[in-house]
Amino acid sequence: MSALAALEREIVDCRRCPRLVEWREQVAREKRAAFRDWDYWGRPVPGFGDPAARVLLLGLAPAAHGANRTGRMFTGDRSGDFLYAALHATGFANQPTAVSRDDGLELRDCFITAGVRCAPPANKPLPSERDNCRAWLDRELALLADVRVVVCLGKFAWDVIAPRPLPKFGHGAEADGGRFRLLGCFHPSQQNTFTGKLTAPMIEAVLRRAREIAGLPAAPSPAGATTAPGSP
Numbered sequence: 001m002s003a004l005a006a007l008e009r010e011i012v013d014c015r016r017c018p019r020l021v022e023w024r025e026q027v028a029r030e031k032r033a034a035f036r037d038w039d040y041w042g043r044p045v046p047g048f049g050d051p052a053a054r055v056l057l058l059g060l061a062p063a064a065h066g067a068n069r070t071g072r073m074f075t076g077d078r079s080g081d082f083l084y085a086a087l088h089a090t091g092f093a094n095q096p097t098a099v100s101r102d103d104g105l106e107l108r109d110c111f112i113t114a115g116v117r118c119a120p121p122a123n124k125p126l127p128s129e130r131d132n133c134r135a136w137l138d139r140e141l142a143l144l145a146d147v148r149v150v151v152c153l154g155k156f157a158w159d160v161i162a163p164r165p166l167p168k169f170g171h172g173a174e175a176d177g178g179r180f181r182l183l184g185c186f187h188p189s190q191q192n193t194f195t196g197k198l199t200a201p202m203i204e205a206v207l208r209r210a211r212e213i214a215g216l217p218a219a220p221s222p223a224g225a226t227t228a229p230g231s232p
Contacts (some may be wrong), residue, residue: 004143007136008046011117016132020118020125027064027119041071044118047140048073049111054214055092055149055207056141056180057083058157060187061116061125068119072101073112074188082188083153086200090207091219109216111147113140115160130160137161149210150180154187171198172206181213 015021028042045062062068066077074080075098084105088096092110097103116125116133125133137160141147152158158169162182167175173184185198185206192198208219 002051004051004140007139007143011044011046011136014044014117014136017118017126017129020116020120020129023121024062024064024068024118027068032065035065035069038069040069042068043071045071045073045114046117047111047113049107050109051111051144052146053107053109053111053144054146054216055110055151055210056144056147057110057112057151057153058137058161059112059114059153060156061114061123062119063123064119070100072098073114074098075100075103075105078190078193079188082193082198082200083203086188086203086207089200089219090204090211091217092207109211109214111140111144113137115157125156130156134160148180148214149183150177151183151185151206151210153185154189157187158182158184171202172209183210183213 025042028040031038031040045067059074063077063079066080067073067075070076074083080098084093084098085096087093087110092107094106095104098105115137116130117136120129150161152161155169159166161177162175163177167173169184171184171186175182183206185203186192188198188203211219
C-alpha cells in the first residue's frame with residue numbers, strides 16, 4: 001500500500017470532532033429524498049487526484065449531499081459540476097462531470113482536498129474543527145512532493161494555508177506560501193456561480209495561471225475567452 005493510500009485510510013476512520021461525526025452520520029441516515037436509494041458515504045472524505053500533481057485545489061469541506069454522499073471531493077453536487085467542467089476545459093480532468101467514485105473520472109497534474117474532511121452543519125466548520133483537520137492537510141502535502149501551486153477555493157481555504165500575517169484574499173490573488181505559490185479563487189458554490197460572482201471564464205483563468213506557475217503545458221484557450229482572472 002502506498003503512503004498516500006495508507007493516509008487515506010486513516011482519514012476515513014477519523015472521529016476527532018464529535019459535532020461533525022454526529023452531523024455527517026445523521027445526514028447519511030436521513031438522506032435527501034432525491035437520493036433515498038443511495039448508500040451515503042457518511043465518513044471523512046480523503047483527497048483525490050494525481051499523486052504526482054503539481055497543482056493542488058483546496059476547498060472548504062464536503063457538501064452534505066455531495067461528497068458526504070459519494071465519498072469523493074466535489075462529486076455529486078452543483079459546485080462539483082462547475083468545478084470539474086473547468087478542470088476538464090483546462091486540461092486537468094479527463095471528463096467534465098463527476099457523479100460517483102466509479103464514474104471513470106481521472107485528474108492529471110491535479111489533486112483536490114479540503115481544509116475540513118467532514119460535512120459540517122450549515123457548511124460552517126468551527127475553528128476547533130478546522131484546527132483538528134489541519135494535520136491531515138500537512139501530511140497530504142508532505143506526500144505530494146511535486147505540488148508547486150495551491151489554488152484556494154474561497155477565503156476559508158486561503159486562511160487555512162496562507163502564511164501569517166494573512167495576505168488579502170481575492171479572486172486571482174497570489175501569495176508566497178513558501179514551498180508553493182498560492183492562488184485565490186472564489187468558491188464554486190451555487191451562491192457564487194448562480195449570481196455571476198464566479199463565471200466559467202474566471203475560474204478557468206485561475207486554473208490556466210496555475211498551469212503556468214507550475215510549469216505545465218498551456219491548455220488550449222476557448223475562442224473568445226478571456227485569460228485574465230476577473231473580479232465582479
